[in-house]
Structures are given as C-alpha cells and as structure tokens.
Amino acid sequence: MTSTEAPELLWQPDPARVADSRIAAFREWLRTERGLDLPDYAALWQWSTTDLAGFWGALAEFLGVVFHTPPTQVLGSTSMPGAEWFPGATVNYAEQALSGKPDDDLAIVFHREDGESAYLTYGKLRAKVAAFRAALVSLGVQRGDRVVALAPNCPQTLVAFLATASLGATWSSCSPDFGPRAVSDRFTQIEPTVFIAVDGYVYGGRSFDIRPTVDELKAALPSLRATVLIDYLGNNASLPDTLSWDDLLAANADASLAFDPVPFDHPLWVLYSSGTTGLPKGIVQGHGGIILEHLKALALHSDLGPGERFFWFTTTGWMMWNFLISGLMVGCTIVLFDGNPAHPDLTALWRLAEQHRITYFGTSAPYIQSCLKKGIAPAREFDLSALRVIGSTGAPLAPEGFRWIGAEIGPSVQICSVSGGTDLCTAFVGAAPDVPVWLGELSCRGLGAAVAAYNEAGEEVTDEVGELVITQPMPSMPVSFWNDPDGTRLHAAYFEDFPGVWRHGDWIRITHRGSAVIYGRSDSTLNRGGVRMGTSEFYRVVEGFDEVADSLVIDTTAVGQPDGELLCFLVPAPGVTLDEIEPRLRAELRTSLSPRHVPNKFIVVTEIPRTLNGKKCEVPVKKILAGVAPDRAVSRDALANPAALDPFVTLAEA
Structure with a gap:
C-alpha cells in the first residue's frame, strides 16, 4: 500500500485556460493586495493551511461575501471541535445566492426523466422565493424554526429552501423515494413547523403516488403547523389538511424579497449520517461556513461562474444536492435532473449534457463504471463539445474509469475525482484548474483543508497509506449535532482517536506530488x-x-x-x-x-x-x-x- 512511482499523466492544465481562471485571479489579487507571492497551487495550499485567518479572510473579501455586520476577526478559537469563525459577523445564505445576478441570466434548467422541463431566470427565481418566503411568514415561520421537505431535485424544492434560509429558519430534506420510517427517523428529531411534500415522483418510467406516506408523516410530526402539497405529477392531486403550493405562491405573488441577517454560525440546514446503526445523526451546518466553503470550492476549484452550466446527478437526500444548488452563489446556471439515470438506458445523462450544453458534469464513480462495462461511448453519440470537466464522487474512481473518460469523453476534459463527506458538505480532496490529473489519483488537497495521512502512532506519513485526518479547522465543519448539547456525540464521532484532530474514517495515501488516493473506509x-x-x-x-x-x-x-x-x-x-x-x-x-x-x-x-x-x-x-x-x-x-x-x-x- 505504498508507492512513490508517478502514474501516467492523463491531463495537463492549458496555460491559457489557467490564466483566465478564478484561482489565477485570486493569486494575482493576493500578490497586489496582500504582498504574497504564491506562484503555484502547492504554494497556495501551503499558505492556506498554515495562515488560516489570512486565507479565509482574503477569500471572503475576494469572493465578495455579503456581511451585514462585519466580523471582529476572522478566527477566534482555533480548537477542534469548537473553532470560532468570523465572530460578530452576520450573513444570509439566500442573499449570497440571489443577490447581484442580472434578472435575465438563466439560474435553473430543470429536466425530469419523462421530458418535463422548466427554465428559471434569476429574476423569476427571486420572485418565487419572495412569494414563498411570504407564505412561510403567514404560516408563522420564524428564525430558528425548522422547515422540512419530502421532495425531489426540482425548482420547487430549491425555492422552498431559499425562502426558508432567507428567514433564518433551518432546512432539512429527504428524497421522496425514502420510506416513511427513514424519513420519520430524520424529521422527528428536529421537530419541524412546516412540512413540504410532493404528491408523487417519477422514476424508471413509472409514477409513484406518495400521498399515503405524506399522511403517515403528518401524523408522526406533532410539531407541524402546516403541510404544503406540491402537485408534482400534474394530476391536481389533493390531500386533506394540506395547503396547495400553487395557491400559496399565487396569493403572495406581489411580495418583496428580503433577507434576515443571522450570525455566521446560525444553523442553515440539517444533513444526516447514514443511520445504519441507529437513528441518523443530525449534522448542523451554519450559513457562513457553507457560504465560504462552497464559494471556494465552486469558484476556485471548479472555476464556475456566469455562463457556465453546472450539473451533478443527485437527490435531495444526498449532500451533493446542497453542493449543486450553491452554484447560484457564483452566478452559474445549475442543471437539476430528477429521475433514473439509467432510464431508458445509461445514455440518459449524456443526452442531457448535449441537450443543455453542460460544462461541468458531475456524477458517481459507480455510474462511470456502469457506462464502461456497457461499452458506452458518449462522445461518439452526443455533442459534448461544451463539456470541460467530469466530476466523480461517492466512491473511489478506479483507474479504468479514468481511462474510459479520457477515451470516450475526450482527453481535453479534466477529470475531477473528489472525496469529502456529508460531515463538511464538501470535497476536501479533489482537483483544481491548475493541477494535473494522474491516472487513478485525486489531484490535490483542497485549499484551506489541512488533510494528512496518519499512521497508527498518529504520525503524518507521505507515500504511505494511513488514516485520513484534518489537522486544522474548516468553516463548514459541523456547528453541532442535533440534540447533542454538550458536544459529546460530535467529539466521539471525529476526535476520539487523535485529540484535536479530525479523523474522517477513510484510508488515504498522499503522494509527494500532493495528489491522493482513497482506499475506502478504514x-x-x-x-x-x-x-x-x-x-x-x-x-x-x-x-x-x-x-x-x-x-x-x-x-x-x-x-x-x-x-x-x-x-x-x-x-x-x-x-x-x-x-x-x-x-x-x-x-x-x-x-x-x-x-x-x-x-x-x-x-x-x-x-x-x-x-x-x-x-x-x-x-x-x-x-x-x-x-x-x-x-x-x-x-x-x-x-x-x-x-x-x-x-x-x-x-x-x-
């Protein structure tokens, strides 16, 4: 499990493309504004993980974090757990996502497997968020309340989330294919006040009516003040004691959009662990930490911005949905797909990429492996000329998967194999526009992510397999676990093995080049x-x-x-x-x-x-x-x- 021999070089950054990238602009900004000479990615990463206050403070300024109240400092306590980021600052995620984008710019492309589609400009998206925000206010939703959704990856879900965040209420969602018990195990913990649900969903060429599930969940959530039903299947379906999504939007169509500033670490959403050995742990992440981390990952690592079309195949029950929708913060168009990626066959997503001119295409390693096994050749069947990046996560991407992308998508397409977790709602090992791609390897550690491999003695090792650890705090680390007031469960989850150091639970090898290989769960x-x-x-x-x-x-x-x-x-x-x-x-x-x-x-x-x-x-x-x-x-x-x-x-x- 050790190796010092460099694998095959599959992709190298194009100097002209790098020169126009946001990460190059950031380095130039640091040179002129901070007097820092950081000529390449390795130097930038080293600085970002040793001068945390300098890096995250510069990032917030360069990428335009909207502060209502400025922070008194960038970083108070640096302990893990318990790091204090941007104390005194107030922000709002929804404001960061919706402000400053031209009304006519395209915000959302939506495509369902049965051909149902929708397009929303930033102007129309803002109007819908304003309307549903007003509807939530009319239902008594206030800062700190929880709003939950059993809904797919569609515009209505995104509108509901942004409206919730704009009020300082806390969001949580599950995919509609989750069973009643799985949803109840998650939602009952956080005692929501409003429940948003679709009447059904489409998958694999069939429609599924989930109104019985919605009814069952209503009964299991005594904290509810209201349930809002979305007519997602277009059948004018109804359910007793529910409010119509369409009626609520229509009744509040003239509402004005506003954003309630909240403290930097105010709960934005609750994500969940897998729950395989008990109730899923409710992972609470804050407005400010997610704003900073996702701006960094999307603007610098992914080089996304206006004019780009960003897609990741995901459901609302996976953290990649939360990551995908943050594309709004950098002003790109996000592409939402709902359905079976293998219906009617495995070319469905490649057809989507052609149809909507996707530039950044994210999927899972198992999907790529399935395409490889089926002998699919997307670039021969579809016009993928807009595509510049293939993202892969969810499992380690095998070298054969790397080769397949190069052969069947194209050698000029960057392969961004990334690894992270729900725990931080990001990838902390991945890729960057100015770093090569080596066969079977993740190109680099993320900026501000002090990722290391530890041996059993807790010593950092290079070119050897060890425990994946993070030795310095990151802003998107959990604010808390839900119902864990003294932090006992959070500490046990990450900090018991190496005090003061985050143990993630994966095997990793970090090469002398700064790239990495993930070997699975330790x-x-x-x-x-x-x-x-x-x-x-x-x-x-x-x-x-x-x-x-x-x-x-x-x-x-x-x-x-x-x-x-x-x-x-x-x-x-x-x-x-x-x-x-x-x-x-x-x-x-x-x-x-x-x-x-x-x-x-x-x-x-x-x-x-x-x-x-x-x-x-x-x-x-x-x-x-x-x-x-x-x-x-x-x-x-x-x-x-x-x-x-x-x-x-x-x-x-x-």
Missing part, C-alpha cells in the same frame, strides 16, 4: 496476514469483470476472529454462473493483489445491501457475520434494499 479494511488493503482495490479487480454486476468483500479477521475468513459476495451478471468466473477471479486477485487476498469463499447473492445514498454496507454486514444481532448492527430503514440483508443474516445464523 473500518472495513482487509487485514490478511498483517497486510492491510482498502476494499476499493479489491472491488477494482472483481468488478472489472463484465461478468460481475456487483460485489461485497468482508474480512472477518477484522472483527476479532483470529482465524477469520475473507468472503467475497458476488452478484453475477445475468446468465453468468459462479463456476464460470470463480477460477478467473481467483487468478486475477492473486496476480493483481496478492495470494493473501484471494477469498476463502465466493458466495452468490442477488444484490448487495446499500444505504439510502447508495453506499455498500460493509461494516454492518461485517458486524452481522461476527454475531452481532441484525437489529443492533444495522437499521433496515436506513437501507435502500432491506431484503438484501437477509442472506447475510441467514449465513451468520448457520
């Missing part, structure tokens, strides 16, 4: 004969076979069994039997990894259990196989496919 490491390996390396080999649709690897040694087994659970492609592929899998794993990493057993299952956000349930399955009771190892309501757990429970009981 608590699901394969430890065979003392040789540790991340699960992503295993999946790269196994799922590289066209005959394998999905897989899950579990090392039972890692849960206290001295002579544990390495088990590989396989979902074969249709028509493929285990006898056909097992010998080839064993041979390839022996050659590509090591003899120690050839599984003791291959076991066929129909599907791999995944969380609601699509992540493989490695740790819960490991616990079940170690004898932990299933209801203690995982909450089935946190799974997208709860029945997929049954074969593992049966195996543990055998």
Whole structure:
C-alpha cells in the first residue's frame, strides 16, 4: 500500500485556460493586495493551511461575501471541535445566492426523466422565493424554526429552501423515494413547523403516488403547523389538511424579497449520517461556513461562474444536492435532473449534457463504471463539445474509469475525482484548474483543508497509506449535532482517536506530488496476514469483470476472529454462473493483489445491501457475520434494499 512511482499523466492544465481562471485571479489579487507571492497551487495550499485567518479572510473579501455586520476577526478559537469563525459577523445564505445576478441570466434548467422541463431566470427565481418566503411568514415561520421537505431535485424544492434560509429558519430534506420510517427517523428529531411534500415522483418510467406516506408523516410530526402539497405529477392531486403550493405562491405573488441577517454560525440546514446503526445523526451546518466553503470550492476549484452550466446527478437526500444548488452563489446556471439515470438506458445523462450544453458534469464513480462495462461511448453519440470537466464522487474512481473518460469523453476534459463527506458538505480532496490529473489519483488537497495521512502512532506519513485526518479547522465543519448539547456525540464521532484532530474514517495515501488516493473506509479494511488493503482495490479487480454486476468483500479477521475468513459476495451478471468466473477471479486477485487476498469463499447473492445514498454496507454486514444481532448492527430503514440483508443474516445464523 505504498508507492512513490508517478502514474501516467492523463491531463495537463492549458496555460491559457489557467490564466483566465478564478484561482489565477485570486493569486494575482493576493500578490497586489496582500504582498504574497504564491506562484503555484502547492504554494497556495501551503499558505492556506498554515495562515488560516489570512486565507479565509482574503477569500471572503475576494469572493465578495455579503456581511451585514462585519466580523471582529476572522478566527477566534482555533480548537477542534469548537473553532470560532468570523465572530460578530452576520450573513444570509439566500442573499449570497440571489443577490447581484442580472434578472435575465438563466439560474435553473430543470429536466425530469419523462421530458418535463422548466427554465428559471434569476429574476423569476427571486420572485418565487419572495412569494414563498411570504407564505412561510403567514404560516408563522420564524428564525430558528425548522422547515422540512419530502421532495425531489426540482425548482420547487430549491425555492422552498431559499425562502426558508432567507428567514433564518433551518432546512432539512429527504428524497421522496425514502420510506416513511427513514424519513420519520430524520424529521422527528428536529421537530419541524412546516412540512413540504410532493404528491408523487417519477422514476424508471413509472409514477409513484406518495400521498399515503405524506399522511403517515403528518401524523408522526406533532410539531407541524402546516403541510404544503406540491402537485408534482400534474394530476391536481389533493390531500386533506394540506395547503396547495400553487395557491400559496399565487396569493403572495406581489411580495418583496428580503433577507434576515443571522450570525455566521446560525444553523442553515440539517444533513444526516447514514443511520445504519441507529437513528441518523443530525449534522448542523451554519450559513457562513457553507457560504465560504462552497464559494471556494465552486469558484476556485471548479472555476464556475456566469455562463457556465453546472450539473451533478443527485437527490435531495444526498449532500451533493446542497453542493449543486450553491452554484447560484457564483452566478452559474445549475442543471437539476430528477429521475433514473439509467432510464431508458445509461445514455440518459449524456443526452442531457448535449441537450443543455453542460460544462461541468458531475456524477458517481459507480455510474462511470456502469457506462464502461456497457461499452458506452458518449462522445461518439452526443455533442459534448461544451463539456470541460467530469466530476466523480461517492466512491473511489478506479483507474479504468479514468481511462474510459479520457477515451470516450475526450482527453481535453479534466477529470475531477473528489472525496469529502456529508460531515463538511464538501470535497476536501479533489482537483483544481491548475493541477494535473494522474491516472487513478485525486489531484490535490483542497485549499484551506489541512488533510494528512496518519499512521497508527498518529504520525503524518507521505507515500504511505494511513488514516485520513484534518489537522486544522474548516468553516463548514459541523456547528453541532442535533440534540447533542454538550458536544459529546460530535467529539466521539471525529476526535476520539487523535485529540484535536479530525479523523474522517477513510484510508488515504498522499503522494509527494500532493495528489491522493482513497482506499475506502478504514473500518472495513482487509487485514490478511498483517497486510492491510482498502476494499476499493479489491472491488477494482472483481468488478472489472463484465461478468460481475456487483460485489461485497468482508474480512472477518477484522472483527476479532483470529482465524477469520475473507468472503467475497458476488452478484453475477445475468446468465453468468459462479463456476464460470470463480477460477478467473481467483487468478486475477492473486496476480493483481496478492495470494493473501484471494477469498476463502465466493458466495452468490442477488444484490448487495446499500444505504439510502447508495453506499455498500460493509461494516454492518461485517458486524452481522461476527454475531452481532441484525437489529443492533444495522437499521433496515436506513437501507435502500432491506431484503438484501437477509442472506447475510441467514449465513451468520448457520
């Protein structure tokens, strides 16, 4: 798990493009305004992580953070947890997103899988936000109240969020395909006053009526003052004791837009952990921290601004939705897609990219892997000439995925493989316009993100795999966990292993070039004969076979069994039997990894259990196989496919 040899260089920055980038403009601004000579990315990153007050203060000024009340300083306490950012300042996220953009500039392109579409200029978006803000006021919503939504990635959801934020109320959302229990586990914790819901949703060529779910949730949320129903399917559907979204907007059409200034760390939204082992943790992030972090990530790292079209495939239950909509803060057009990315086939999103001239196309590593396996060649079928960046997250992007993008999208397109988390609502390892792309690697650590790899002794290592840690505070770190008044749960989640240092829970190798490789979760490491390996390396080999649709690897040694087994659970492609592929899998794993990493057993299952956000349930399955009771190892309501757990429970009981 160590390497000092440089991999193949896949992409190099175009000097002319770099010269016109926001990150180059920032370096020039620092030279003229601050007297700092930071000629390249490495120098800029080093300064950004050693002079935190200097960096974040300069960033706020350069990118135009709108302060109602200026801060008394950039950084008070620097402790983790508990860093105090921009004390005394007041801001508002919605104001940052909506102010200063020309009325006629296009803010939103919306596309649903069935062809339903909409376009909103910044002027029209502001008018709708003003109307729904007034509607919320009429319903008694005040600063600090919670507004929740069971709604898809569509304009109405975005309007509702911005109206909520404009009042200083706190937002939370779930995707409408979440089951009632999963939504209730999240929303009941925060005691919302207003519940916004669609009547149904479209997915995979079918429409789903979720009004029974909405009814069930209304009953489970006694704090509600009102429920607002969006006629999303266009059937004029109704529900007793609900208010019509369209009627509320019409009744307040003449309202004026305003923004209530709130303290820098005032709660903006509540995101949630996966909830696989109990109630999902409510992760609270503040207005100011998200404004700063997303401005940095979108303007400097992504080089997004007016004229750009920014897309990321996501639902409202994943932090990438929160990241995507922040594109409004830099004045670009955000492209919202709702539906199945594989309907009617895997070219659906590439067709979207052509139709809407997307410039920054974000997706997941599994989607890219699926396109690769299906032999899809997007650039041959579609006009992708507007595309300059492919973003990938959600899982490590295998080297084959990098090669596929270069071959089938184009060598001039920058590959931005990024990694971060819901916890900070950002990527803290990723890419920048002025940093090359090496095969299989994330190009750089984020500005202001003091990311390091620690060995077991808590020592920083380079060109070795270690625990991913963040050694200095970042503004978008959680303000708190919900219902954790003394910070005990937050401290336990991130700071127990290395006091004062954030442990993220991933294996990472940081190269001497400043690039990085993510190897998967550190608590699901394969430890065979003392040789540790991340699960992503295993999946790269196994799922590289066209005959394998999905897989899950579990090392039972890692849960206290001295002579544990390495088990590989396989979902074969249709028509493929285990006898056909097992010998080839064993041979390839022996050659590509090591003899120690050839599984003791291959076991066929129909599907791999995944969380609601699509992540493989490695740790819960490991616990079940170690004898932990299933209801203690995982909450089935946190799974997208709860029945997929049954074969593992049966195996543990055998």
